[in-house]
Amino acid sequence: MMHLSKLFSVSLLCVAMIGCASGGGTSDEAATTTTEVATEDTQTQAVPESPDVSVVTQEQVEEVAVNPLLDQTLVYFGYDRSEIRPEFKDVLNAHAEFLQANPAARMVLEGHCDERGTVEYNLALGERRAETVKRYLIVQGVNPSQLETVSFGEERPAMLGSSKSSWSKNRRTEIKYQAR
Amino acid sequence: MSLRYWCIALIFLSSLARAELTIEITQGIASSIPIAVVPMKWQGKPLPENVDEIIRSDLERSGHFGILDPDDMLSHPASEEELYFRDWRLLKQDYLVISSIKTIAKGQYQVRYQLFDVFNERELLAQTLSANTNQLRDIGHRISDAIYEQLTGIRGAFSTKIAYVTTNRTRTQFNLAIADSDGAREKVVMSSKYSIFSPSWSPDGKRLAYVLLEDSGSKVYVQDIATGKKQLVSNHKGINSAPAFSPDGNKLALVLSKDGNPEIYVVDLNTRHWLRVTNHYAIDTEPNWMPDGDHLLFTSGRSGNPQIYRVSLVSGFIERITFDGNYNARARLAQDGRFLVMVHQSAKGEPFHIASMDLSRGLLQILTADTFLDESPSVSPNGVMVMYAAKYNKRSILAAVSVDGDVRFLVPSKSGDVREPAWGPYID
Numbered sequence: 001m002m003h004l005s006k007l008f009s010v011s012l013l014c015v016a017m018i019g020c021a022s023g024g025g026t027s028d029e030a031a032t033t034t035t036e037v038a039t040e041d042t043q044t045q046a047v048p049e050s051p052d053v054s055v056v057t058q059e060q061v062e063e064v065a066v067n068p069l070l071d072q073t074l075v076y077f078g079y080d081r082s083e084i085r086p087e088f089k090d091v092l093n094a095h096a097e098f099l100q101a102n103p104a105a106r107m108v109l110e111g112h113c114d115e116r117g118t119v120e121y122n123l124a125l126g127e128r129r130a131e132t133v134k135r136y137l138i139v140q141g142v143n144p145s146q147l148e149t150v151s152f153g154e155e156r157p158a159m160l161g162s163s164k165s166s167w168s169k170n171r172r173t174e175i176k177y178q179a180r
Numbered sequence: 181m182s183l184r185y186w187c188i189a190l191i192f193l194s195s196l197a198r199a200e201l202t203i204e205i206t207q208g209i210a211s212s213i214p215i216a217v218v219p220m221k222w223q224g225k226p227l228p229e230n231v232d233e234i235i236r237s238d239l240e241r242s243g244h245f246g247i248l249d250p251d252d253m254l255s256h257p258a259s260e261e262e263l264y265f266r267d268w269r270l271l272k273q274d275y276l277v278i279s280s281i282k283t284i285a286k287g288q289y290q291v292r293y294q295l296f297d298v299f300n301e302r303e304l305l306a307q308t309l310s311a312n313t314n315q316l317r318d319i320g321h322r323i324s325d326a327i328y329e330q331l332t333g334i335r336g337a338f339s340t341k342i343a344y345v346t347t348n349r350t351r352t353q354f355n356l357a358i359a360d361s362d363g364a365r366e367k368v369v370m371s372s373k374y375s376i377f378s379p380s381w382s383p384d385g386k387r388l389a390y391v392l393l394e395d396s397g398s399k400v401y402v403q404d405i406a407t408g409k410k411q412l413v414s415n416h417k418g419i420n421s422a423p424a425f426s427p428d429g430n431k432l433a434l435v436l437s438k439d440g441n442p443e444i445y446v447v448d449l450n451t452r453h454w455l456r457v458t459n460h461y462a463i464d465t466e467p468n469w470m471p472d473g474d475h476l477l478f479t480s481g482r483s484g485n486p487q488i489y490r491v492s493l494v495s496g497f498i499e500r501i502t503f504d505g506n507y508n509a510r511a512r513l514a515q516d517g518r519f520l521v522m523v524h525q526s527a528k529g530e531p532f533h534i535a536s537m538d539l540s541r542g543l544l545q546i547l548t549a550d551t552f553l554d555e556s557p558s559v560s561p562n563g564v565m566v567m568y569a570a571k572y573n574k575r576s577i578l579a580a581v582s583v584d585g586d587v588r589f590l591v592p593s594k595s596g597d598v599r600e601p602a603w604g605p606y607i608d
Contacts, residue, residue, distance in 0.1 A: 080485075115553060116532060116553060117486070117507065117509065117523070117525075117532065117555075118466065118479070118486075118509045118510045118523050118555050118556070119377050119378065119555065119556065119599075119600070120377075120378060120421055120422045120435070120465045120466045120479070120509075120510065121463065121465055121466065121479055121481075121486055121509050121510075123393075123398060123419060123421050123465075124419065124421075124435070124437070124442040124463040124465050124481075125463065127418065127419055127437055127441075127442065128441075128463065131440075131441075149418075150395075150396065150397045151397065151398070151419060152375075152393060153393070153398075155351075155375035155377070155393050156351070156375070157351075160349070160350075160351075161574075162552070162553065162571055162574070
C-alpha cells in the first residue's frame with residue numbers, strides 16, 4: 001500500500017510539472033488504476049477550451065526543455081538483475097519525451113555491473129541492463145535509430161572498493177547523449 | 181624540480197610497468213615427501229640465477245614436498261664420492277638431489293644433476309643439460325619438472341608460462357603480461373588504456389587471444405607473442421568476447437551479441453567461417469573446449485541463474501552439467517576432463533569461491549577459503565593446480581589451489597592489481 005501511495009504522489013508530481021504532455025507516462029503496470037485517476041484529473045484541468053490552452057502548451061515545451069529529470073542519467077539495478085525498477089520510470093519517461101521531441105538527438109546507453117561474479121558473465125549482464133533501458137525507451141515511442149547500447153561489464157566501476165554501497169552504485173546503465 | 185623528485189617518479193613508473201609477482205605458500209599437504217636439494221657446486225663469479233634455489237622453490241610450491249633448508253644439511257656433496265647416505269637418513273630425507281655446474285664456453289654452462297633414493301641408496305635420475313646465461317632459470321624449471329614426474333608420476337608444469345593482466349589502482353592503464361609459472365621474468369606483451377581480459381593461449385603457446393574493451397565496446401584480438409603483431413578477429417555489433425582456442429588451434433569459440441543477446445559462436449581462423457552454436461534468449465557465455473574438440477562447455481543463465489552446460493558441435497545437443505549452487509560459471513577442465521573447475525557461489529549472498537566437480541561422480545568440492553571474490557580459474561596443463569584471481573587485503577591478486585584443495589599459495593604483486601590469469605600449455 002505504501003508503495004502504491006508513493007507511486008501516486010510521484011505521478012501527481014510528474015503531472016504537475018509536465019502538465020501531462022502525453023499518455024507516455026502512464027505505463028506503471030503496478031499502479032495502473034492510480035495513474036489513470038491522475039490522468040483523468042489532469043485532463044479535466046487541461047481541457048477547458050479557453051485561450052489558456054496555448055499558454056499551457058508553451059509552458060509544456062519549456063518545461064520539457066528544462067525538465068530536471070533529464071539531468072538524471074543513471075539507472076540503478078538490483079544484484080544480478082536487469083529489470084527497470086519503478087522509481088526510474090519517470091526519469092526514463094522524461095528522456096523518452098525528449099528524444100521524441102528532438103529526433104536529431106542520439107543516446108548511448110552504457111551497461112555496467114558490480115565486481116561480483118565472472119568478468120564475462122558481467123559483460124553479458126551489462127549489455128542486458130543497457131538493452132532493457134533501450135527497449136523501455138522504444139516502447140515509450142522513441143525511434144530505435146536514436147539509441148545505441150554498449151556494455152562495459154565490471155570494467156569501469158563508478159566507485160572503487162568492495163562494499164555494498166559501491167556495488168549498488170556500480171550496477172547501472174549510464175545515459176549519455178551523443179547529440180542533444 | 182629536484183633530482184630526487186625525478187628519481188621517485190622513475191621508481192614509481194618502473195613499478196607500474198612491472199608487477200613483480202612473488203609467492204606465499206599458505207597450505208601444503210601434511211604428508212609431504214622430505215627432499216634435500218643440495219646447493220649446486222660452482223667455482224667462479226656468482227651466477228645470475230640460483231638454479232638449486234629455483235628447484236627448491238618449485239618443489240615446495242607444488243605442496244607435495246618438504247624441503248630441507250641448506251643450512252640444516254650436514255654436508256654439501258656435489259658428486260657420488262662425496263655422498264654419505266647415512267647423513268641424509270639421519271636428517272630423515274627420502275630423496276636427495278646433488279648437482280654441479282661448469283662453464284663450457286663464454287656464457288655457456290653445463291649442469292649435471294642426480295636424484296637419489298636415500299633409503300635404497302639408489303640413483304633414480306641423472307641428466308646433463310646445457311644453457312646460456314638467459315636459460316639458467318629454464319634449466320632450473322626443467323630439473324624440477326623431471327624430479328616431480330619421477331617422484332609423483334605426474335608430468336611437471338614448472339616450465340610453463342602464465343599470462344595475466346596487471347592494472348593500476350585507478351584502472352587507467354592495463355598490461356597483458358607473460359611470466360614463468362613462478363611469476364619470474366615478467367614480460368609485457370600488450371599495454372592499453374583500455375581494459376584487457378579473458379586471455380586465452382593457443383595450444384602451441386605461440387599466440388594469445390584476448391578481449392580489449394574499447395570505448396565502442398569489446399573486441400577480440402589474436403596476438404602473435406614472438407612478433408607482437410595483433411590481429412582484430414571479431415568486431416561485430418554488440419559484445420565480442422570470451423575467446424577460447426580449439427584443441428587443434430584452428431578455431432576460436434567466442435561470444436557475440438549481434439543477434440540481440442549473447443550467443444556462443446565458433447569461427448574458423450583460416451576460412452573465417454562463422455558457426456552459431458547456441459540460440460537462447462538467456463545469457464550464453466564463457467565457452468571452453470572439451471579435449472575431443474567436438475563439445476564446448478559454457479555458462480548459461482537459461483535456468484534463471486548461471487550454470488554450466490555442455491553442447492555438442494556435431495548434434496547441437498545441450499546438457500546441463502551443474503545443479504549444485506546458486507552461481508556456477510567459467511568452467512575449465514582438469515585431468516583430461518575428469519574434473520570441472522569453476523567459479524561457485526553456494527547460495528545467494530554467500531561468497532564466491534573456486535570449486536571442482538568430479539564429473540564421473542557429480543561431487544562438488546569448494547577449494548578456496550581465505551581469498552575473497554574468487555574468479556577466473558585456469559588449470560595447469562598437468563591438471564594439478566588452478567590459478568585464479570581474487571581479492572586479498574583489498575587488492576586484486578593471483579592465487580593458486582590444487583584441484584584436490586590440499587595445496588594453496590598466493591601470488592601477490594608488489595604494486596597494482598593483477599587479474600585474469602591464463603595458464604599456458606606445455607612447450608616442447
